[in-house]
Amino acid sequence: MQRPIASLLAGVALLAANVCAEEVSSLRGHAVTDDSDTALNKQTLALPGGFAVAWEEQPPMIPHPIDKYSVDLRQNGCLKCHSPATYEANKAPVIADSHFFDRDGNRTQKVAARRYFCTQCHAPQAGAMPLVENVFQTR
Ligand code: HEC
Ligand code: HEC
Known part of the structure; x- marks a missing residue:
């Protein structure tokens, strides 16, 4: 039944x-x-020098393609270029100082756990047409 x-x-x-x-x-x-x-043109935009930051405390947009870099428990593809130990050789900006503090404000040796998954905050830009007109004014 x-x-x-x-x-x-x-x-x-x-x-x-x-x-x-x-x-x-x-x-x-x-x-x-x-x-x-x-079909949208999904190609990731690369912008030498980076995108302008639109508001204070905005995580800067990623100015290069990221499809070849993965982040998981064992390895972090982004830190291969952006960590304090590797940034100079790769001519990349080092991760901001704020990425070395845990939630209690204690300085961490390595990148803080809450900053480990880079793309949680930093987004790449795709060459897609905006769906609606964007009237946002930067600061
Ligand atoms: C092969 C080296 C390399 C890897 C791997 C890499 N990046 Fe980058 N990244 C760079 C370089 C070089 C720049 C500077 C680009 C420029 O100025 O044109 C940059 C710039 C950036 C910026 C802009 C910073 C600013 O102040 O505007 C962000 C954000 C960023 N990368 C995030 C990431 C994230 C997230 C990942 C992983 C998904 C990643 N990168 C992987 C080399 C790398
Ligand atoms: C919780 C959000 C968050 C996460 C996760 C995060 N970031 Fe950031 N990131 C920011 C913000 C916000 C800024 C700019 C303000 C600041 O913190 O100084 C920034 C700044 C940066 C910059 C620019 C530094 C400079 O001096 O211009 C780079 C490069 C960067 N992050 C890379 C990374 C990488 C690589 C990871 C992963 C290991 C990561 N971020 C994880 C939020 C985040």
Whole structure:
């Protein structure tokens, strides 16, 4: 008895999901499921010298591609160029001093755990067309 009811409910949920998908419209103004969208140019923008920082305390944007660097428990691809020991050889800016303090304000030997996953805060920029006009004014 339970089986048929469960599959009936699943069927209803699936139907509801389909109906919703058709009604949702995106910032582009049409259904998110529209296949006619032109593919975005996803190439990561590289900007020698870096992007301007738009507001105080903004994590600077990453001015180079990052698809070849991974960050996991065993290794951190970003620190191969940005750590105090490696930055000079790679002509890269060293991670900010703030990255060496734990949440209690104690100085850490290595990059603080809360700053380990770089892309949690630092984002690269992609060559994608903005969906809507951006009127944000920098400082
Ligand atoms: C092969 C070396 C290398 C690796 C690996 C690398 N970077 Fe960089 N990074 C650089 C160099 C060199 C610059 C300076 C670029 C410039 O000024 O054009 C830079 C600049 C930056 C900046 C800009 C800093 C500022 O003050 O504007 C950020 C943020 C950054 N990288 C983050 C990262 C993150 C996050 C990763 C890992 C996903 C990473 N980088 C991996 C070499 C590297
Ligand atoms: C919790 C957010 C956060 C994380 C995680 C983080 N950063 Fe940052 N980062 C910032 C902010 C905010 C700044 C700029 C202000 C500051 O802290 O001095 C910055 C500054 C920088 C700079 C510029 C330094 C300078 O003097 O111009 C570099 C390079 C950088 N970070 C690299 C990294 C790398 C590599 C990692 C990973 C190991 C990382 N960051 C992790 C937030 C973060």
